[in-house]
Amino acid sequence: MQTSTTRGVRFEPASDQSLLLYFGEEITLGTHRRVRRLLHLLEREPIADIRNLNPAYCSILISFDALKLDHTELEAILLGYIDRLDAVHLPEGRELQIPTCYGAEFGPDLNDVAALLGMTPAQVIELHASITYLVYFLGFVPGFAYLGELPEALATPRLDSPRLTTPPGSVAIAGNQTGVYPFATPGGWRIIGRTPIAMFRPDRKAMSFLSIGDRVRFIPISAARFAELDKA
Amino acid sequence: MSSLQVQAPGLQTTVQDLGRRGFGPLGVSPSGAADPISLRLGNRLVGNDEGAAGLEMMLLGGTFVFPEGAIVALMGSDFGATLDDVSLDLGTSAEVRPGQTIRLGPTNSGARCYLCVHGGISVKPFLGSASTDILSGLGGFEGRPLRKGDVVRIESSTEPFHRRTIAPAVSEHLSRRKILRVTAGPQADWFSESSLRSFYASTYRVGEQSNRMGLRLERELELGPEDKLEAATISQRGVSHMITEGVSLGAIQVPTGGSPIILFVEQQTTGGYPKIANVISADLHRVGQLRPRDEIRFEQVTFEAARSLLIEQEKLLSSKELILE
Numbered sequence: 001m002q003t004s005t006t007r008g009v010r011f012e013p014a015s016d017q018s019l020l021l022y023f024g025e026e027i028t029l030g031t032h033r034r035v036r037r038l039l040h041l042l043e044r045e046p047i048a049d050i051r052n053l054n055p056a057y058c059s060i061l062i063s064f065d066a067l068k069l070d071h072t073e074l075e076a077i078l079l080g081y082i083d084r085l086d087a088v089h090l091p092e093g094r095e096l097q098i099p100t101c102y103g104a105e106f107g108p109d110l111n112d113v114a115a116l117l118g119m120t121p122a123q124v125i126e127l128h129a130s131i132t133y134l135v136y137f138l139g140f141v142p143g144f145a146y147l148g149e150l151p152e153a154l155a156t157p158r159l160d161s162p163r164l165t166t167p168p169g170s171v172a173i174a175g176n177q178t179g180v181y182p183f184a185t186p187g188g189w190r191i192i193g194r195t196p197i198a199m200f201r202p203d204r205k206a207m208s209f210l211s212i213g214d215r216v217r218f219i220p221i222s223a224a225r226f227a228e229l230d231k232a
Numbered sequence: 233m234s235s236l237q238v239q240a241p242g243l244q245t246t247v248q249d250l251g252r253r254g255f256g257p258l259g260v261s262p263s264g265a266a267d268p269i270s271l272r273l274g275n276r277l278v279g280n281d282e283g284a285a286g287l288e289m290m291l292l293g294g295t296f297v298f299p300e301g302a303i304v305a306l307m308g309s310d311f312g313a314t315l316d317d318v319s320l321d322l323g324t325s326a327e328v329r330p331g332q333t334i335r336l337g338p339t340n341s342g343a344r345c346y347l348c349v350h351g352g353i354s355v356k357p358f359l360g361s362a363s364t365d366i367l368s369g370l371g372g373f374e375g376r377p378l379r380k381g382d383v384v385r386i387e388s389s390t391e392p393f394h395r396r397t398i399a400p401a402v403s404e405h406l407s408r409r410k411i412l413r414v415t416a417g418p419q420a421d422w423f424s425e426s427s428l429r430s431f432y433a434s435t436y437r438v439g440e441q442s443n444r445m446g447l448r449l450e451r452e453l454e455l456g457p458e459d460k461l462e463a464a465t466i467s468q469r470g471v472s473h474m475i476t477e478g479v480s481l482g483a484i485q486v487p488t489g490g491s492p493i494i495l496f497v498e499q500q501t502t503g504g505y506p507k508i509a510n511v512i513s514a515d516l517h518r519v520g521q522l523r524p525r526d527e528i529r530f531e532q533v534t535f536e537a538a539r540s541l542l543i544e545q546e547k548l549l550s551s552k553e554l555i556l557e
Contacts, residue, residue, distance in 0.1 A: 017542075051254065052262065053256050055257055055478070056477040057475050060478065061480060066513055070535075138258055139502030141259055141261075142258055142259045143259055182368070183367065183368045
């Protein structure tokens with residue numbers, strides 16, 4: 001099995017039952033749009049024997065029934081979809097807000113982040129809440145949205161050793177990304193705040209609060225407001 | 233509707249079927265049985281569809297009372313099971329009379345044993361599957377491993393008891409093996425020749441921290457100076473060069489520290505570490521039977537060979553002679 005590049009995409013077998021399709025090697029809006037377009041097309045016109053899709057920044061991992069298909073056959077089918085991408089009309093992403101209580105017990109790493117960046121905690125909050133982020137994709141665990149791009153001045157490395165657990169709703173940053181932990185999972189991103197919004201609820205019609213392509217702003221709230229919203 | 237009562241839960245007993253596929257875009261992992269072949273065969277022994285939900289036990293089994301009775305079968309590893317103190321064999325169906333108790337102990341072989349009941353375990357499905365996702369607390373029985381006192385419902389059964397037994401031919405496929413076969417990972421070329429050689433020549437020990445999300449392997453992969461991986465980890469701002477992407481079941485990722493992790497049934501759906509190799513589909517059920525401290529090695533095969541092995545395995549599993557009536 002060989003890596004092949006055709007029509008601006010690169011295929012790489014990931015396992016005997018999955019194929020990685022790369023639209024590029026850099027995180028750009030153009031690449032993101034192609035990922036979304038192909039995902040949209042594959043969801044609207046599913047290929048028989050495809051079992052799962054894992055979109056990411058520049059790629060989609062496509063899992064298939066290896067008893068029915070092989071990599072080469074799947075690549076040929078996918079190229080037919082790739083040729084039609086320019087004609088795909090994407091639904092407009094929604095504009096959403098994530099009320100966030102920053103610092104103290106809600107954001108245990110806020111002071112460290114500020115110290116690392118040579119800022120005050122207030123400046124970190126202001127900067128984090130100053131821009132609109134794009135949901136590049138959902139991954140890691142149910143409802144976890146990879147949000148970018150973080151302002152350059154806020155770029156920080158991951159924690160040296162990941163936490164064994166993070167409180168659900170924790171708002172965190174790592175590299176040039178930010179995100180919200182939906183569940184009490186292990187995590188290596190630095191936690192600067194927490195939202196009372198449930199990011200993933202199986203009993204809600206839209207289980208995930210965020211969807212790929214949405215635009216998101218973090219709105220600073222007080223601890224009192226957090227408590228109010230948390231009860232609601 | 234009949235039921236089973238949990239008198240002792242064991243170490244980690246969860247409701248599992250063959251998992252939920254197709255929800256990667258939501259970040260939802262397939263989950264499902266760690267040794268799906270054992271679950272499928274166990275279901276066939278009790279007259280269920282292969283994909284019915286059963287109980288997956290890990291390392292130490294539980295004690296279960298069946299107030300209304302049931303038709304059951306145990307598959308996978310030998311947990312020293314008894315039915316009211318009489319030894320209960322693996323790989324054969326048995327009739328449990330009302331009020332009888334099945335008791336399992338610590339494993340005598342691999343990591344997992346499956347208890348299948350005629351009718352199947354009944355829980356509210358989440359995204360079309362009964363499988364428990366422990367990390368996010370979704371699916372299965374209240375999204376968690378069973379506890380003492382839980383009452384688990386069993387779909388009503390109508391079939392009269394038939395004794396069914398697994399043919400000896402299948403034992404080859406269920407036997408534990410020290411060597412896992414793999415295909416090259418999507419970032420295999422990030423590793424130097426010497427690292428790859430070392431990866432395939434080394435014996436690894438399954439770490440104590442291993443679970444349904446992943447198996448941590450203990451001998452550190454020695455990375456040479458020419459490995460792109462090392463250059464990547466010291467890139468600007470400490471941000472790895474690797475761009476987060478979807479990860480496949482059985483992917484073997486090598487984090488910065490160098491200890492490989494086999495991503496397993498409850499894996500995260502995307503990840504940012506390079507993958508050196510991937511366990512072939514035909515060997516994934518063996519991963520589900522690995523215990524902490526087991527020693528394993530990896531052997532590379534081509535994608536074509538991996539596919540042939542899977543086709544051969546499925547042929548065996550679907551053969552009529554597999555189950556003796």
